[in-house]
Amino acid sequence: MPNVVEPITAADGTPLKKKLARALFRSKLRAAGLVLPLFAFIIATFVVPIFALMLQGVHNDTFYTYMPRTAEVLNDWDGESLPGELVFATLAAELAKGKKERTVGKVATRVNRQYSGARSTFTKTARKAVKMEAPFKEAILKADKKWKRVEFWQAIKLTSETWTPAFYGAALDYELKLNEGFERKVEKERIHVKLFWRTLVISAVVMGCCLLLGYPVAYLLATLPLKTSNLLMILVLLPFWTSLLVRTTAWIAILQSQGVVNDILVWVGVTSDDSRFSLIYNMTGTVVAMTHILLPFMVLPLYSVMKTIPPAYVRAARSLGATPTLAFLRIYLPQTVPGIGAGGLLVFILAIGYYITPALVGGQSGVLISNMIAFHMKSSLNWSLAAALGGILLAGVLLLYWAYDRVVGIDNVKLG
Amino acid sequence: MKREKYASKIGRPQHLPSNMVTCFYLTLFIFSLHSGNIMLDSSDPFVRFKNVQKSYDGETLVVKDLNLDIAAGEFVTMLGPSGSGKTTCLMMLAGFETATHGDIELGGRPINNIPPHKRGIGMVFQNYALFPHLTVAENLAFPLKVRKMSAAEVEDKVAKVLDMVQMRAFGDRKPAQLSGGQQQRIALARALVFEPDLVLMDEPLGALDKQLREHMQYEIKHIHESLGVTVVYVTHDQSEALTMSNRIAVFNDGVVQQLADPVTLYEKPENAFVAQFIGENNRLLGTVKDVTKGIASVELDNGDMVKALAINVGGKGERSLLSVRPERCIVTPKKSRGLTALNGRIEELIYLGDHIRCRMNVAGDDDFIVKVPNTSSQLGLVIGAEVYVGWETSDCRALDYLY
Known part of the structure; x- marks a missing residue:
């Protein structure tokens, strides 16, 4: 007789697995119901906007929306010599339409990002296009001499394409040329890569400063008697209870050339009155203010890790013959690595996207990539470039996170 | 200072290790590791506490005027209830606390100002304090590496010590x-x-759980006996202290109450605290009526007169606590000649196999315990029976009045 394993059944005869799944389904449903509001909130306010913005970095349909027929006829153009009469006729018609519907300005701005000076050419020609008659090629060429340049047409064709890698290229200081691909921008126009590097360096310096200043404080907090350490903890948390703006402007009062620090230095005689140090509106100001603001994010994870390390370990190391330095380096420090990792990662990631403080105290040399993104979002309204810059920043952070996971291990991070 | 080679001893026969493999490895270990170890002449104290006081807050003394000499190769236990100052003494010896007053000497040298890592004292901590981020082998190699031993030597010693504790296979574990x-x-x-x-x-x-604890007690005792190291052991567990120690210092309230070997400590406690703390003890309270030739006549609070050894009593009229061990009492239906005998009523009987634990009401005390050996002649005990409880005068010690 073959040995068949009968499925175990519940008292009423239904298979136990089915019964169990039905019983668990209720509780799973309830659990899902509890997190649903937050899940929906995050999807609506975080995930969707981020994806929408990321999309802007590679997708821009301004030109196609307002001049669709021009875009279509340009599709067939080889991009080698001036286009034919058909293109000019379509362009003239749509320019006239755009003039009437007041949409030509948007198209002009879009093209202007690819070819500077294009805006005036577009608006000027659009004005004249209303009264233009065939042959349109001649009329348009007469309206502005830029229409005679093949490069200008190439730029227009590039902007007419709705899916484009041009913005990511621009975010890395590369220019997209029709039929040629990416080309590095001239030296004085390469600003983004420099800013990315500066952001990384400043974030790393801020992280290092926070670690140097925060480690001893966290150690004190973890080892002092409760009464004293509570007082110290209040001092550490005090900055959290003060507005970010107040704290940053306080640093302006302290560090500016007529500020507290310089006044004292002049009074002591370290420097003369007419050669005061410039401690703010540059990289120094950004580093000092950001270190101050981000310090608690380093101290708290370190503290929570150090709190769990009994003093017996260092004592054991000492009794086994290790000097205080050796006991610290070999026994205490390795056990605080999860705290260093958590604090470092937290501070670095916060610093890399920091905006208000560098904007207020950064001056020219102390601004970060986030300030550039804000500029494109709010002033130049080049959202596609802002999205590309943001996308690269996000990719960079994820890359660092991945690298950290490989080197230290993300399980080794303890936030409290 | 006169020094001599320490001759290693093998464990005493009455405390054979629970398994013979331990014994074999121990012997191996001694010859390989400690054959050349020099120890101090036992006439000089190896460790000496001289008028040591310790205060944490400047208001109360945790350790009050401690004087303690420990000979080389000795196993001394500091025994006492929590807060009695025993751990503080150990920490002062290790160098993690500084004495507020007095000197601590090690090998004839004052060590008050020597930092812990230069004292060369091995220490086993309460929760072991094994470094969690290092493997077992790395933990064991740590003290050797900080002493800058060669890699080969480190490996050799780690392997030997792992053999000693029979954990050869565990070197790579955390x-x-x-x-x-x-x-x-x-x-x-x-x-x-x-x-x-x-x-x-x-x-x-x-x-550790009870069974493992007892097993480890024997193991520590044998390691001590075979290696000849001096051990200072802190515990609040009296059976642990009695099992392992050469001498026990009973601590209470920052003072050493009595320093003696286990037998003396149990048989001849010098004060009421030691009598109560070590082993089980019956106490009878009374007033001293007379002291002659080392024998005190004490009138108990119910009026009975009892004779006892005058160990630690004041003069006539002073209060005293009489101490009698439960196993030194006998229960008899009538008065026996030559014994002190008091009336007693049996309150409770607990059968424990080898003996019967008999709780009695004696001289107004409801908690008088007699351990009755399980012999056929004693099995007529019944609850509520009015009997006599008796003991030799030499088994009853008149001590200071504690309460």
């Missing part, structure tokens, strides 16, 4: 992967691997 008993062995091995002359143990067996 401490968290070991059981409590295994962690305890490694902690012990780590304190011994660099061959210190003095090893301190701070309640090392406190976290």
Whole structure:
């Protein structure tokens, strides 16, 4: 007789697995119901906007929306010599339409990002296009001499394409040329890569400063008697209870050339009155203010890790013959690595996207990539470039996170 | 200072190790590791506490005027209830606390100002303090590496000490992967691997279950006997102290109440605290009526007169606590000649196999215990019976009045 394993059944005869799944389904449903509001909130306010913005970095349909027929006829153009009469006729018609519907300005701005000076050419020609008659090629060429340049047409064709890698290229200081691909921008126009590097360096310096200043404080907090350490903890948390703006402007009062620090230095005689140090509106100001603001994010994870390390370990190391330095380096420090990792990662990631403080105290040399993104979002309204810059920043952070996971291990991070 | 080679001893026959493999490895270990170890002449104290006082807050003394000499090779236990100052003394000896007053000497040298890492004292901590981020082998290699020994030497000694505690196969594990008993062995091995002359143990067996604790007691005792190291052991467990120690210092309230070998401590307690703390004890309270030739006549609070050895009593009219061990009392239906005998009523009988624990009401005290041996003649005991309880005068000690 073959040995068949009968499925175990519940008292009423239904298979136990089915019964169990039905019983668990209720509780799973309830659990899902509890997190649903937050899940929906995050999807609506975080995930969707981020994806929408990321999309802007590679997708821009301004030109196609307002001049669709021009875009279509340009599709067939080889991009080698001036286009034919058909293109000019379509362009003239749509320019006239755009003039009437007041949409030509948007198209002009879009093209202007690819070819500077294009805006005036577009608006000027659009004005004249209303009264233009065939042959349109001649009329348009007469309206502005830029229409005679093949490069200008190439730029227009590039902007007419709705899916484009041009913005990511621009975010890395590369220019997209029709039929040629990416080309590095001239030296004085390469600003983004420099800013990315500066952001990384400043974030790393801020992280290092926070670690140097925060480690001893966290150690004190973890080892002092409760009464004293509570007082110290209040001092550490005090900055959290003060507005970010107040704290940053306080640093302006302290560090500016007529500020507290310089006044004292002049009074002591370290420097003369007419050669005061410039401690703010540059990289120094950004580093000092950001270190101050981000310090608690380093101290708290370190503290929570150090709190769990009994003093017996260092004592054991000492009794086994290790000097205080050796006991610290070999026994205490390795056990605080999860705290260093958590604090470092937290501070670095916060610093890399920091905006208000560098904007207020950064001056020219102390601004970060986030300030550039804000500029494109709010002033130049080049959202596609802002999205590309943001996308690269996000990719960079994820890359660092991945690298950290490989080197230290993300399980080794303890936030409290 | 006169020094001599320490001749290693093998464990006494009455305390054979629970398994013979231990014994074999121990012997191997002694010859390989400690054959050349020099110890001090036992006439000079190896460790000396001289008028040591310690205060943490400047208001109360945790240790009050401690004087304690420990000879080389001795196993001394500091025994006492929590807060009695015993751990503080150990920490002062290890160098983690400084004495407020007095000197601590090690090998004739004052060590008050020597930092812990230069004292060369091995220490086993209460919760073992094995470094969690290092493997067992790395833990054991730590004291050797900080002494800048060569890699080959380190490997050799680690292997030997792992053999000693029978944990050869566990070298690559992390401490968290070991059981409590295994962690305890490694902690012990780590304190011994660099061959210190003095090893301190701070309640090392406190976290183990009863059976393992007893097993480890014998193991520690044998390691001590075979290696000849001086051990200072802190515990609040009296049976642990009695099992292992050469001498026991009973601590209470920052003062050493009595320093003696286990037998003396149990048989001849010098004051009421020691009598109560070590072993089980019956106490009878009374007033001294007369002291002659070392025998005190004490009138109990119910009017009975009892004779007892005058150990620690004041003059006539002073209060006294009489101490009698439960196993030294006998229960009889009528008065026996030559014994002190008091009326008693049996309140409770607990059958424990080898003996019967008999709780009686004697002289108004409801908690008088007699351990009645399980012999056929004694099996007529019934609850509520009015009997006599008796003992030899030499088994009853008149001590200071504690309450």
